[in-house]
Every structure is written in C-alpha cells, then in structure tokens.
Amino acid sequence: MGQLDGKVALVTGGSAGIGLAVVRRFAAEGATVYLTGRRKAELDEAVEAIGEQAIGVQSDVSNLDDLDRLFAAIEARSGRLDVVVANAGVGELAPLGKITEEHYDRTFDINVRGVVFTVQKALPLLPDGASVIVLASTNASTGVQAMSVYSATKAADRNLVRTWAAELAGRGIRVNAISPGPIETPAIRSLRAEQAPALDELVARIPLGRIGRPDEVAAAALFLASDQSSFTTGAELFVDGGLNQV
Structure with missing residues (x-):
C-alpha cells in the first residue's frame, strides 16, 4: 500500500531532473501524476518510462493560456488535485553588470x-x-x-509559501517549500564540464561531502505530500547535505 494511493498530483517541470524524480516517486506510491514540460519529446519519453499512472501535458508555466489548458484537462479527467508541486524553474548565470532584460524577464x-x-x-x-x-x-x-536574479526569484517563492500557508490554513491546505542544495541534474553536469574547479570547491563546502541525488529531493516531496506531514505548513525543508545549516 502506497502513501499516495488514490491521490491525484501535478508536478510542473516533471520531465527531467528533480521533477522527474518526484513524478517517479509519487507514481510508485500510488498517485496518478500529471506532469508538464515545454519539450514534447522529453515529456513523452518520461511518460512512457513511468507508465499508465503518468499523464503528460505539454505546457509552459509562464504562459497563462497553457495553464488554463492544463487545469481544464485535469478537471475533465480527474476532477480534483490533492497535491501540487510547483517545480518548473530556470537558473542562469548573470553577474551584476551583465544582467539583461531578457534574462530578468525569463527568470x-x-x-x-x-x-x-x-x-x-x-x-x-x-x-x-x-x-x-x-x-x-x-x-x-x-x-x-x-x-542574483535567480536567487531573488527563489526568495520570492519562499515568501509566497509563508503567505499562502496563512491564507489557506482555514481549509487545512498545507503549503511548504523544499530548498535543494547542489543536486545531480543537467545543470550540475554542465557546471562539471565547464567549471570543474568551481564545482569541486562547492562540494568541499558540503558537510556530507557530496552532491545530492534527485531521488533524495523526491523523498522530501513525498513527506510533504503525504499525511506524514499533517502538522507541517509554511515550512522550508532543506535538502542540501548541510550546506546552509552547518
């Protein structure tokens, strides 16, 4: 018996990296999982790998028409959502002095x-x-x-969680944040290829001495999605090997 048996979940940006690991774990725990992604081929590949419990909907979270289509599809097929994982995101390097409007707006x-x-x-x-x-x-x-721009967006997300936890508490809807540290994703693999010394320096600062795995973030998401966290809301769960804690 899974921890999410009979639940309906949505994971945005669920076709790769952390999002895909969350989709896999939720499906393994019995949930029907809708996942989104902007690239159809990658999305289709993820759905095929996970099986019938995964339902892919190609969409871009920054496009409100796409979001309307997404939720219309979920309502028509399932009628409700028990878990929402707002995972879709981007992060690109841009030091002060080289920040462009395009970079700012996209992020x-x-x-x-x-x-x-x-x-x-x-x-x-x-x-x-x-x-x-x-x-x-x-x-x-x-x-x-x-x-700086990426970090500012994530600080904004953290505060949204606090505010929404207060606003939705009357309905018993729990709103929480997960803050991963360095995780083995395509972005980290790119950093390893281009800036290996910088990555080595980063790993040296992590108390557990290694980069995290997407499935370790997925385990945290399962905790927050399930009844195991029934008295947890407004929280920020760090999955960072102690990087920000020690």
Whole structure:
C-alpha cells in the first residue's frame, strides 16, 4: 500500500531532473501524476518510462493560456488535485553588470509568475486538506556570485509559501517549500564540464561531502505530500547535505 494511493498530483517541470524524480516517486506510491514540460519529446519519453499512472501535458508555466489548458484537462479527467508541486524553474548565470532584460524577464516569468499562477489556477481543484509544495533553493538565503536574479526569484517563492500557508490554513491546505542544495541534474553536469574547479570547491563546502541525488529531493516531496506531514505548513525543508545549516 502506497502513501499516495488514490491521490491525484501535478508536478510542473516533471520531465527531467528533480521533477522527474518526484513524478517517479509519487507514481510508485500510488498517485496518478500529471506532469508538464515545454519539450514534447522529453515529456513523452518520461511518460512512457513511468507508465499508465503518468499523464503528460505539454505546457509552459509562464504562459497563462497553457495553464488554463492544463487545469481544464485535469478537471475533465480527474476532477480534483490533492497535491501540487510547483517545480518548473530556470537558473542562469548573470553577474551584476551583465544582467539583461531578457534574462530578468525569463527568470521571473518562469520562477515567480509561473509559481503564482500555477497555484492560483489550481485552487478550484484543491480539496480541503490538500498539499502544495514549492521548489525554492538554498540560494534564497545565501549570496552566490552571478546568481542574483535567480536567487531573488527563489526568495520570492519562499515568501509566497509563508503567505499562502496563512491564507489557506482555514481549509487545512498545507503549503511548504523544499530548498535543494547542489543536486545531480543537467545543470550540475554542465557546471562539471565547464567549471570543474568551481564545482569541486562547492562540494568541499558540503558537510556530507557530496552532491545530492534527485531521488533524495523526491523523498522530501513525498513527506510533504503525504499525511506524514499533517502538522507541517509554511515550512522550508532543506535538502542540501548541510550546506546552509552547518
């Protein structure tokens, strides 16, 4: 018997990396999982790998028409959402002095606008007692060179979680954040290829001495999605090997 048997979940940005690991874990625990992604081929591949419990809907969270289509599809097929994981996000290096309007708009559109309207448009489908999980980042509470815009978006996401936890408490809807540290994703693999010394320096600062795995973030998401976290809301769960804690 799975921890999410009979539940219906949505994971945005669920076709790769952390999002895909969350989809896999939720499906393994008995949930029907809707996952989104902008690239159809990658989305189709993820759905095929997971099986019949995964339902892919191609969409861009920064596009409100796409979100309307997404939630219309969920309502027509399932009628409700028990868990929302607002995971879709982007992070690109841009030091002060080289920040462009395009970089700023793209990062805020996906990481903040996308989160706001994903959760807001999901509200009519959320029953009392549902769970909302927002992927923030350790960068929300630290200063990392060339990551000021990205970090600002994640700090905004963290505060949205606090506010929504207060606003939705009357319905028993729990809203929490997960803040991963360095996780073995395509972005980290790119950093390893391009800036190996910088990655080695980062790993040396992690108390557990290694980069995390996507499935370790998925385990945290399962905790927040399930009844195991029934008295947890407004929280920020760090999955960072102690990087921001020690």
